[in-house]
Amino acid sequence: MSLERLAATIAARRGADPETSWTARLLARGPEKCAEKFGEEAVEAIIEAVRGDRDRLVAEAADALFHLLVMCAARDVTLAEIEAELARREARSGLAEKAQRRP
Numbered sequence: 001m002s003l004e005r006l007a008a009t010i011a012a013r014r015g016a017d018p019e020t021s022w023t024a025r026l027l028a029r030g031p032e033k034c035a036e037k038f039g040e041e042a043v044e045a046i047i048e049a050v051r052g053d054r055d056r057l058v059a060e061a062a063d064a065l066f067h068l069l070v071m072c073a074a075r076d077v078t079l080a081e082i083e084a085e086l087a088r089r090e091a092r093s094g095l096a097e098k099a100q101r102r103p
Contacts, residue, residue, distance in 0.1 A: 007069050007079035014073065023070060031074040038067040 001009075009023070016024035026034050045060035069079065 003065070003069070003079060006066065007073075010066075010069050010073050026067075026070050027074055031071070034067070034071040034074040038064065038071040041067045 013021045013023040018025040018028040041064040045064045048057040048060045
C-alpha cells in the first residue's frame with residue numbers, strides 16, 4: 001500500500017463507526033490520544049532498530065507510519081502538506097537546513 005492510499009483510507013475512515021474501525025476509534029479519541037499512540041509505536045520501532053531484528057523493525061516502522069498519518073489527520077495535516085515540506089527541503093543539504101533552525 002502506498003502512503004497516498006493509506007492517507008486516503010485514513011481520511012475515509014474519519015467518519016466511520018468507532019466500534020468497527022480502529023482508525024475511527026483513534027480519531028474519535030482526539031489528537032492527544034493519536035499523538036500518544038504514535039509515540040508508543042515510534043518507541044517500538046526504535047527498540048527493534050537497536051535490537052537489530054529486521055523483520056520486527058519493518059513491522060514496527062509500518063505501525064509508526066500509519067500512526068503518524070493518523071496523528072497528522074487528527075490535526076488536519078495532510079500527506080500532501082508533508083510532501084510539500086519535504087520537496088521544499090529537497091534542494092538543500094540537511095546540514096544547512098538544520099543549521100538555519102533556531103535553537
